[in-house]
Amino acid sequence: MRVALTPFRLNFRDNRTRGILYQCLCVAGVAAGGFYLFSNVSQNLARQSIATGFSYLWREAGFVISQSPIDYQPSDSYAKALLVGILNTIRVSILASVLATIVGTLVGIGRLSSNPLLARLMLLYVEALRNVPLLLLLFLCYAVIVTILPPVRDAFQLLPFVFLSNSGLAVPSLEWSSDHTIIAAALVAGLGLAFLHARHLRRRRIESGADQSARPLVGALAIVPPALVWLVLRPELNLSLPELGRFRLAGGAHLTPEFVALLVGLALSASANVAEIVRSGILSIRKGQREAAAALGLRPSHIMRLVVLPQALRVIIPPMTSAYLNVFKNSSLAIAIGYPDVVMVSNTTMNQTGQAIEPIALFMLVYLSLSIAISLFMNWYNARVALRER
Amino acid sequence: MIAEDISLSPAPRYRPSLSLKTKLRAYFGSPINSIITVGCILVIAWALRHVISWLFVDAVFVGTPAICQQESGACWPFLVAKIRFMLFGFYPFEEQWRPLLALLLFFGTCGTAMVPVFWGRHLLFGGLAACVIIFWLMLGGFAGLAYVPTSKWGGLPLSFMLSAVGLVCAFPLGVLLALARASELPAIRVLAVVFIELVRGVPLISVLFMASVMLPLFLPSGFNIDNLLRAQVAIILFAAAYIAEVVRGGLQALPKGQAEAASAMGLHYWQTMRLIVLPQALKIVIPPLVSLFIGFFQDTTLVTIVGLLDFLDTVRAAMRDPQWQGIAVLEGYVFAAVVYLIFSATMGAYSRYLERRFRVGHD
The missing domain is CATH 1.10.3720.10 (MetI-like)
Known part of the structure; x- marks a missing residue:
């Protein structure tokens, strides 16, 4: 407390003064180093005439990406x-x-x-x-x-409709439609409702000690909405299954060996x-x-x-x-x-x-x-x- | 002191002599247990059958690549033909006794350093001397040895050098960073936190990329630094941040009274740290530090990606040799895996030994 009350004087025997000095030196050193590196970079870039900035991001990429979760063409940016x-x-x-x-x-x-x-x-x-x-x-x-596994035509069948070969893994896939999205949304909503209800039940039990007699409702809340939507929409279940052809696997989703x-x-x-x-x-x-x-x-x-x-x-x-x-x-x-x-x-x-x-x-x-x-x-x-x- | 003496000679473990029946109960005590035992035996038998037939029964011991191609087992001639290349890379063939000697000297130094009896000032000087001799052996250029540029270095010596030099240089830096992070001075603390968290938030490979591609841009024009040195700098900076976090754990585990008592005795900051805080804090963190070192030894393999010929890369290069291409794929990787396994497992065992040794009477 005494230290804080004394007026600040430049006294190098004082820990506080020295602390401030050390910090100033440290920050100045880092700043000087940073500035030095930055000036080097800008000089080097100018000398080698390398472009700077992020404008390249909007140019055409022009290279192929072997695997992409979203639609991508080499002509994209x-x-x-x-x-x-x-x-x-x-x-x-x-x-x-x-x-x-x-x-x-x-x-x-x-x-x-x-x-x-x-x-x-x-x-x-x-x-x-x-x-x-x-x-x-x-x-x-x-x-x-790539080298030990057999080629596609004698691929290992790990599980029904799951094939492993030297060109990767083939698994069943679902052709996703907007109906499926709605069902998934209903499932999420149902799970949310069930979660809220379960929390409410637990709170009531802690407060009153009453047993949770309404437990089946939790399950019903989770299952009924997606099931109802399913019945109303009746989406076509386009499950694409990989099948072993003569030279290649047809259908299904294909995971590359790299992946x-x-x-x-x-x-x-x-x-x-x-x-x-x-x-x-x-x-x-x-x-x-x-x-x-x-x-x-x-x-x-x-x-x-x-x-x-x-x-x-x-x-x-x-x-x-x-x-x-x-x-x-x-x-x-x-x-x-x-x-x-x-x-x-x-x-x-x-x-x-x-x-x-x-x-x-x-x-x-x-x-x-x-x-x-x-x-x-x-x-x-x-x-x-x-x-x-x- | 007394507690330490006692802990040095652990009490003989109580081992009740078990009858065969009690021993068998552990394996076949209940139906589920019996199923597990039988399942395990089946798995082990299956694995052993394949490993033995690959290693010995179907293997080729003497022969040419053509013979190897016909057989399904391991191709030992590949290892025999390529072992020197895998170990030393493109180091001039006639001079390869030099990296071999350096490697042996390195193992000797490490082996000595691992024995607690030798810990002390002498070891530090001995280690420095060994370091100088190893560099002289590898680089040459004076005192009768021909100069070998770093671009010719490769294989196991390079892997060990990258990790050993990296850790030796990173350690003091990491301790300084940890002290800075625990400092009471806000500006210094913030700088340390920013550096540590920045480095720990990105993968090593990005730091290596930065060093190999961006470092030349950061330096003044005309000033070119060696490819090996760039990777080494990246490894040092990266390791320092991780070491700092481990050391910070040790600093936090130390009661505050230690530092307070030291300053009450009139020691200034550096004396307090050097004589009181760090010796105790570092002792606590030796086992996690050794695990960290094992991780970094394995992570030096990443320098292949920026084009250095470390051990993994020389093995891969040997496998790509036109004469052997496509024949010894598993052999090369299995050999490399065994080498890494031996060194990492040795260090792991050593770490467990230290953990037992440093457990001083707390539990």
């Missing part, structure tokens, strides 16, 4: 190509995260199995995947798909991390918690849902956030096997336009903003499940 890259990145990251979560959770639980054989096998899985570089894993997956290799590689490597996270989360719940819940007369499903899971999630979610962020950032390795993600599209743009700074800045911005978005969402979710301390 660079901006649209970039958008296709972003969508491709997001698509493969989300799918890989979902797969990794499912596989990783199973492996993590398997590692805690009382059966030593299963526990060791799962340990082997985790260790093998964690100790091999992801890039090598991607190359290996790609090589296996499959990237998806499998990312999911495998992330699943090992997820397994370790899930395992440590479950281990963090003391045995007494389960036993106390059982002593209170809770059913096993209730013990899991009300006692174990809420506590384990609290431990699991922060590292899971960084695991998902890693999947998202690691998807940039797509360029090594030729999947057209945002990095690869930017790289092609860079080579074609000769402008290096703008495409790199753009895709770094994409990664940064999406990373921040993912961490914000996960932090919000984490705050919801976190222990509410007084």
